[in-house]
Structures are given as structure tokens and as C-alpha cells.
Amino acid sequence: MEGFPSPKHLLLLLFTAALLLVSLSLRSFPTIRSLSSHRYSFRGGSTGTDGSGETLHVHKNPYHPLDPLTYNEIKAIRSILASHPDFASPNTFPSIHSLSLLEPEKAVVLAWRPGDTLPPRRALVVAYSANHTHVLPVDIASRSVLRHVVRARPAGYPSLTPEEMERATKAAAAHPDVINAVFYRGLNPSSGVVCGPLASGWYGPEEENRRVIKVQCYAKSPNFYMSPVEGLTVTVDVDTGGVIRVSDQGLGIPVPRNRDTDYRYESQRRIPTTEAVAVNPMSMEQAGKPSMRVGAGGHAVQWAGWEVHIRPDARAGMVVSRARFRDPEGGGAWRDVMYKGMVSELFVPYMDPGEGWYFKTYMDAGEYGMGTNAFPLLRLNDCPRNAIYMDAVFAAADGTPFVRPDVVCVFERYEGDVAWRHTENPVSGYDIREARPKVTLVARMVASVGNYDYTVDWEFQMDGLIRVKVSLSGMLMVKATRYGNLSQVPEGEDLYGTLVADNIVGVVHDHFVTFYLDMDVDGPSNSFVKVHMETQETAPGESPRKSYMKVVREVARTEEDAKVKLKLYDPSEFHVVNPSRLSKLGNPSGYKLVPGATAASLLDLDDPPQKRAAFTNNQIWVTPYNRSEEWAGGLLAYQSHGDDNLAVWSKRDRKIENKDIVLWYTMGFHHVPCQEDYPIMPTVFSTFDLKPVNFFRINPIIRAAPYTEEDLPVCNGVHATL
Numbered sequence: 001m002e003g004f005p006s007p008k009h010l011l012l013l014l015f016t017a018a019l020l021l022v023s024l025s026l027r028s029f030p031t032i033r034s035l036s037s038h039r040y041s042f043r044g045g046s047t048g049t050d051g052s053g054e055t056l057h058v059h060k061n062p063y064h065p066l067d068p069l070t071y072n073e074i075k076a077i078r079s080i081l082a083s084h085p086d087f088a089s090p091n092t093f094p095s096i097h098s099l100s101l102l103e104p105e106k107a108v109v110l111a112w113r114p115g116d117t118l119p120p121r122r123a124l125v126v127a128y129s130a131n132h133t134h135v136l137p138v139d140i141a142s143r144s145v146l147r148h149v150v151r152a153r154p155a156g157y158p159s160l161t162p163e164e165m166e167r168a169t170k171a172a173a174a175h176p177d178v179i180n181a182v183f184y185r186g187l188n189p190s191s192g193v194v195c196g197p198l199a200s201g202w203y204g205p206e207e208e209n210r211r212v213i214k215v216q217c218y219a220k221s222p223n224f225y226m227s228p229v230e231g232l233t234v235t236v237d238v239d240t241g242g243v244i245r246v247s248d249q250g251l252g253i254p255v256p257r258n259r260d261t262d263y264r265y266e267s268q269r270r271i272p273t274t275e276a277v278a279v280n281p282m283s284m285e286q287a288g289k290p291s292m293r294v295g296a297g298g299h300a301v302q303w304a305g306w307e308v309h310i311r312p313d314a315r316a317g318m319v320v321s322r323a324r325f326r327d328p329e330g331g332g333a334w335r336d337v338m339y340k341g342m343v344s345e346l347f348v349p350y351m352d353p354g355e356g357w358y359f360k361t362y363m364d365a366g367e368y369g370m371g372t373n374a375f376p377l378l379r380l381n382d383c384p385r386n387a388i389y390m391d392a393v394f395a396a397a398d399g400t401p402f403v404r405p406d407v408v409c410v411f412e413r414y415e416g417d418v419a420w421r422h423t424e425n426p427v428s429g430y431d432i433r434e435a436r437p438k439v440t441l442v443a444r445m446v447a448s449v450g451n452y453d454y455t456v457d458w459e460f461q462m463d464g465l466i467r468v469k470v471s472l473s474g475m476l477m478v479k480a481t482r483y484g485n486l487s488q489v490p491e492g493e494d495l496y497g498t499l500v501a502d503n504i505v506g507v508v509h510d511h512f513v514t515f516y517l518d519m520d521v522d523g524p525s526n527s528f529v530k531v532h533m534e535t536q537e538t539a540p541g542e543s544p545r546k547s548y549m550k551v552v553r554e555v556a557r558t559e560e561d562a563k564v565k566l567k568l569y570d571p572s573e574f575h576v577v578n579p580s581r582l583s584k585l586g587n588p589s590g591y592k593l594v595p596g597a598t599a600a601s602l603l604d605l606d607d608p609p610q611k612r613a614a615f616t617n618n619q620i621w622v623t624p625y626n627r628s629e630e631w632a633g634g635l636l637a638y639q640s641h642g643d644d645n646l647a648v649w650s651k652r653d654r655k656i657e658n659k660d661i662v663l664w665y666t667m668g669f670h671h672v673p674c675q676e677d678y679p680i681m682p683t684v685f686s687t688f689d690l691k692p693v694n695f696f697r698i699n700p701i702i703r704a705a706p707y708t709e710e711d712l713p714v715c716n717g718v719h720a721t722l
């Protein structure tokens with residue numbers, strides 16, 4: 001910030017700016033209105049709870065061992081912590097960075113039956129005070145802190161609280177150099193700017209021994225992401241609230257102020273258009289009662305052959321547990337499929353090495369929280385009319401509970417697809433025409449982590465398949481440029497992205513969504529089998545054929561055997577099987593992981609962000625089950641160094657054959673932005689499947705009935721006619 005004068009009248013602005021600059025937490029909460037509260041109960045919204053959300057939750061009790069902590073349980077935990085000797089004296093209560101269910105031991109959960117008394121309810125609390133991270137398992141009934149692990153810096157930190165982000169953002173926005181910088185660019189520092197906190201990643205000694213956050217600013221507008229104050233980056237010490245450094249490398253780069261960035265309907269509907277952009281509203285209808293049943297407690301859902309426990313989670317967004325299937329031939333026995341599945345981490349590195357961009361290498365689950373950044377779903381648009389909704393009860397930084405309504409929805413869906421079919425060619429002499437419609441159950445949550453919106457769907461099919469889908473929308477993270485046209489860009493200058501609008505570059509980046517998949521196929525003892533497909537040459541004279549594709553199975557003995565980099569010309573299937581549960585034919589019961597479109601990181605393995613996110617070095621990993629190894633980027637991911645993550649755990653090369661194992665899969669997206677991503681991105685998505693292989697004797701939905709006109713009377717509207 002050297003080199004340009006600070007006009008005298010700016011000093012006057014200084015003081016008001018500190019008070020008035022709206023600190024909008026770009027990558028955490030949109031804290032526009034209630035700066036004092038981060039609870040966002042969304043009273044009187046579309047939730048039907050009408051402000052009574054908290055009241056409803058005050059009377060709710062847990063029913064299932066995996067039910068999330070209730071309102072009263074969080075209150076109890078807060079009071080237990082407050083009376084803990086280390087925190088009991090005035091002003092020693094730590095800030096609470098995470099407070100969530102500490103799941104009972106797996107064996108205890110597996111043994112639990114509906115109606116049994118609940119195993120002890122416990123929480124895992126991650127707190128921070130006086131430069132120390134505290135990890136505290138707490139038992140509610142005995143009002144005891146079971147352990148108290150204190151970690152001094154620097155070993156990675158818990159995600160920042162909204163209050164910390166807000167404090168840092170305000171400190172940055174009030175800094176004289178920042179006020180100068182925005183004023184110089186023609187913006188009104190007290191009313192025309194929003195600033196937001198950005199996780200700093202970790203880049204070595206300069207950031208050692210302190211918690212650091214970066215703050216960048218935008219010209220105020222409903223879509224302020226499209227108006228960055230380019231090159232202005234403020235580094236703030238989170239603990240002291242002090243500004244460490246103001247860097248301004250963007251002088252001369254105009255702040256883009258394009259007029260076409262407001263994506264809100266109220267603004268778009270006013271724009272005259274000749275195109276027909278509307279189709280008539282559509283919905284699904286179901287004859288009779290819903291087929292989905294929600295058990296006592298509100299989290300165990302039964303549908304078709306499935307039973308699954310679904311809960312919101314501050315870090316993972318949504319946790320899917322105890323997925324079991326009732327085998328139509330098994331005398332009604334429930335068969336285990338997956339003990340627990342969730343987003344473990346989400347790594348988003350941007351590909352511009354410049355001063356204002358190099359650090360943008362986010363780990364959204366561990367640094368921000370997918371659930372913390374999940375807001376109420378929008379009825380009829382995020383989820384169809386027949387959806388049921390689940391509220392989240394989370395803990396605020398002071399340890400008190402608050403209710404975030406409608407963060408998960410669950411619904412049955414008819415997509416217009418076919419579950420199975422065959423039409424017999426009449427030449428055969430048979431007139432057979434059979435088709436069955438496909439209906440599925442979807443559990444959905446959306447995390448709006450700053451500019452990006454991640455929709456995560458767990459879709460359960462009647463035939464036993466689980467499809468996981470991640471959809472991306474929201475706003476590009478863009479860079480302002482002086483260029484309005486590619487022809488102006490000097491030969492050899494790298495934009496690090498695509499010019500998507502006047503003076504706006506959509507910067508190239510990746511998204512890696514790493515899933516934790518604790519498969520328990522017919523029980524915990526499973527093996528991971530790589531089913532290779534190889535080219536086999538025929539022997540001379542053996543056949544008119546020269547080659548065929550041969551299947552070779554390889555059971556992974558240790559973690560090393562199970563690290564997989566996907567290759568089109570060296571393909572495999574990836575099976576999780578139960579070696580002691582053989583079918584009558586001798587095939588082990590199994591589920592296979594079927595990757596969909598995906599991408600692998602191209603960063604150097606020694607690049608600091610890639611070291612921290614080394615869990616993306618392979619698309620597939622398998623580890624032995626360990627309750628403390630759930631978060632691929634480590635429990636304390638903020639400014640982590642990469643010494644506690646999946647890649648490090650896996651170096652132990654533990655045995656994984658016929659053991660309780662966890663499968664990790666990373667779904668990747670390379671994102672080279674294009675004009676259509678502006679000013680808001682049409683949704684892109686990818687999927688992976690968990691598909692039964694030799695789990696059922698035969699096609700489990702062979703007995704499903706076809707639909708007839710009588711099954712589906714037209715309730716409203718008209719038939720489409722040719």
C-alpha cells in the first residue's frame with residue numbers, strides 16, 4: 001500500500017467505516033442483518049415452524065443412538081463445560097468450534113434395538129481458548145468430561161467461528177490502507193463495500209504460530225462476487241484481531257460494475273425477452289399414502305426395502321448411517337450395507353499463483369463446515385412438494401443451542417426413468433412387453449459455502465443401488481481484469497482463467513469431494529477386491545479371435561494394495577465383499593463402488609495445498625475402521641500442515657483383509673469456467689454408485705408391479721396429447 005497519497009478527508013471516513021462497513025462473511029455466514037447473532041433461525045420463513053422451531057426442539061428427546069444432539073443435550077453439555085475446573089473461572093470459557101454427537105461404539109449401535117434404552121449420550125467438543133485447542137469428549141448423564149486433550153499450536157486449528165470471521169473482517173475493513181484502497185477505486189468505503197473472510201490455507205513459517213485469515217472486498221451489490229476489488233488482500237491475526245499485512249497489487253484494475261449480474265427473479269422478470277424461457281410448472285404425484293415412513297425420533301427412514309438413519313451434521317452437512325436392506329427372499333431379515341456415509345472433506349484449489357489468489361485452496365468441510373453453511377431448503381424448488389424436512393440443532397460459539405430449520409429434505413421421486421424392461425421381438429413368437437418405472441428415495445442437503453452451492457444427494461433405489469450425486473451451482477470466484485476483450489490481452493499473458501464478462505475472469509479451479517464410506521456388507525468383516533479387466537491374447541490356433549477381455553480378481557491385503565488411481569486403459573471394478581457370506585453359488589456377497597465422471601488433482605505432490613489435501617492423491621483408499629479417522633483432512637484442518645490426514649494414516653499400511661474397513665472415494669471436477677457460468681452457474685453434477693454385486697440371489701425387483709392408468713389417476717391439469 002505504498003506509493004499513493006492518503007487524502008486528508010479520508011481520516012474522517014475512517015471512524016465511520018469501522019462502524020458501518022458491512023462485513024459479509026463470504027465463505028461463512030451471510031451475516032448481513034443480525035451481526036450480533038449467528039443463529040439464523042429464519043423465523044416465519046417457509047418452514048411452518050413459524051418461529052416456534054426452538055420451542056419444538058426444546059421438547060424433543062433422542063430416540064436412536066445416532067440421533068443428533070438435541071436442544072436440551074447441547075444446553076446440558078454447555079453447563080458441564082462451564083463447571084469444568086479449567087473453564088469455570090470468569091472469562092475462561094472457551095469458544096466452541098464444534099459440538100456434535102460422539103457416536104457410541106459401533107458394536108453398541110449394532111446391538112441396539114428400537115425400544116432399548118439408549119447407550120450413554122456423548123458429545124465431542126472442540127473448543128479453543130488462549131491459543132490452545134481443546135478436544136473434549138463429554139458424557140451427559142454423568143455430567144463428566146471424559147478426557148481433556150489440549151493441543152498447543154501449531155498443529156492445525158478447528159474451523160473458525162462466525163464471530164471470529166466477523167471480527168477479522170471488520171478489522172480488515174477498518175484498516176486505513178483498506179479504506180484508502182477502496183476509496184481510490186471510486187467506492188464509498190462506508191456504504192459501497194462488502195468484505196469477507198477467506199481461509200488462508202497454510203504456506204509455511206511466515207504463518208506459523210498464529211491463526212491467520214485473509215480478507216478481500218467487493219463493491220456492494222446483490223451479486224457482489226462479480227465486483228471484486230482486485231489485488232487487495234488483508235491478512236489478519238484471528239486471535240489478536242490485528243491486521244498483519246495489507247497487500248494491494250490491483251491498482252489500475254477497475255472494479256467491474258456490470259449491470260447484468262443480479263440473478264434474482266425480481267430483477268430478471270423485468271428484463272424484456274423474446275425467448276420462451278418458461279415451461280408450465282411440473283410436479284410429481286403419488287397415488288395414496290407416501291411409501292416413506294419416518295420412525296420415532298424423526299431420523300430413521302424406511303422406504304421400499306431400505307432403512308436408513310439420516311441426520312444433519314455441522315461439519316459433514318448430512319450423515320447417512322445404518323443403511324440396511326430387507327432382502328425380499330431373506331425371510332424379511334435386514335441386511336447391513338453401509339454403516340456410515342458422509343462428505344468427509346471438500347478441497348477446492350484455485351489455479352492462480354498470484355499474491356491475491358495463491359492461498360485460495362479451501363477445505364470447505366474442515367475450514368467452514370458443510371452443515372454450518374447449510375441454510376433452509378426452498379420448498380417446491382430445492383425439494384418437491386412431497387418432501388419431509390429435518391431441522392438441524394447446532395451449537396453457537398458460546399456453546400448454546402440454536403435451531404436451523406429445514407436443512408435436510410427427504411422425498412420419493414419418480415424421474416421418468418425405467419427400472420427394468422424388455423420387449424420381445426414378435427419374430428420369436430412371443431408377445432412380451434414389460435417395463436417397470438423407477439422410483440427412488442432421495443435425502444438432500446445443500447451447503448452454500450460462500451459463493452458456491454453444493455447439493456449432496458443420497459439416492460436409494462428399490463433394487464438396492466445407492467447413488468450419490470453432488471451438484472454444483474452458485475457464483476464463480478472471479479478476478480477483475482483491465483481487459484474487456486481477449487484481443488486486448490498481450491501475447492503470453494496468462495489470465496489463469498476464462499474471460500467470462502467485461503473485465504471479469506472466471507479463474508480455473510478444481511473441486512474434490514471426498515466421501516467416507518464405512519461399508520458393512522452383511523456385517524463389519526469385509527474385504528476390498530479389485531476386479532481387473534485385462535487383455536488376454538489367445539494361443540496360436542486356439543480361436544479365430546486374437547484377444548479377449550479377462551477378469552482377474554485381486555484381494556487387497558493391506559492399505560497399499562487398495563490405493564487406486566483410475567485409468568481408462570487399465571480398468572477395474574472395485575468390490576467390497578463379505579468373504580464369509582457366500583451365495584449358494586459360492587460368490588461372496590458384495591457391493592461395488594462405481595465411479596462416475598471424475599477428475600484427479602494435477603498439482604505437484606509437494607505443493608503445500610496438495611500436501612494438506614493429500615487425501616485426493618488417489619481416487620480410492622481403504623483403511624481399517626478407526627473411530628478417530630473420519631475427517632480426511634484431519635480433525636483440525638484449518639492451517640493444517642498435512643501431517644494428520646488420510647494419506648498419512650494410510651502410510652501405516654495396515655491389514656485390511658476380512659476386517660471392518662472404510663472405503664474412501666474422491667469425486668473430482670476440473671472447472672474451466674465459461675461464459676454461461678456468469679453471472680450464476682447452471683448446475684453441473686457428478687455421481688458415483690454403490691451397487692449390489694452378488695448380494696441378492698436374483699434381480700430383487702423382479703416382482704415390482706407395472707403402473708396402470710387406474711394406479712395413477714390424473715388429479716389436476718390435462719393430459720399431454722399429440
Ligand SMILES: *[C@@H]1O[C@H](CO)[C@@H](O)[C@H](O)[C@H]1NC(C)=O
Nearest residue numbers: 130131209210211237239240
Ligand atoms: C495468543 O497468541 C497471540 C499471538 O498470535 C499473542 O499475542 C497472545 O498474547 C496469545 N494469547 C494468550 C492468552 O496467550
Ligand SMILES: *[C@@H]1O[C@H](CO)[C@@H](O)[C@H](O)[C@H]1NC(C)=O
Nearest residue numbers: 483484485486487488489502
Ligand atoms: C473484440 O475483439 C475482436 C477481435 O479483435 C473484435 O472483432 C471485436 O469487435 C472486439 N469486441 C469488442 C467489444 O471490443
Ligand SMILES: *[C@@H]1O[C@H](CO)[C@@H](O)[C@H](O)[C@H]1NC(C)=O
Nearest residue numbers: 625626627628629644649654
Ligand atoms: C486410530 O487412529 C488414531 C488417529 O490416526 C491413531 O492415533 C490410533 O493409533 C488409531 N488406532 C488404532 C487402533 O490403529
Ligand SMILES: [Cu+2]
Nearest residue numbers: 472509511671
Ligand atoms: Cu467450480
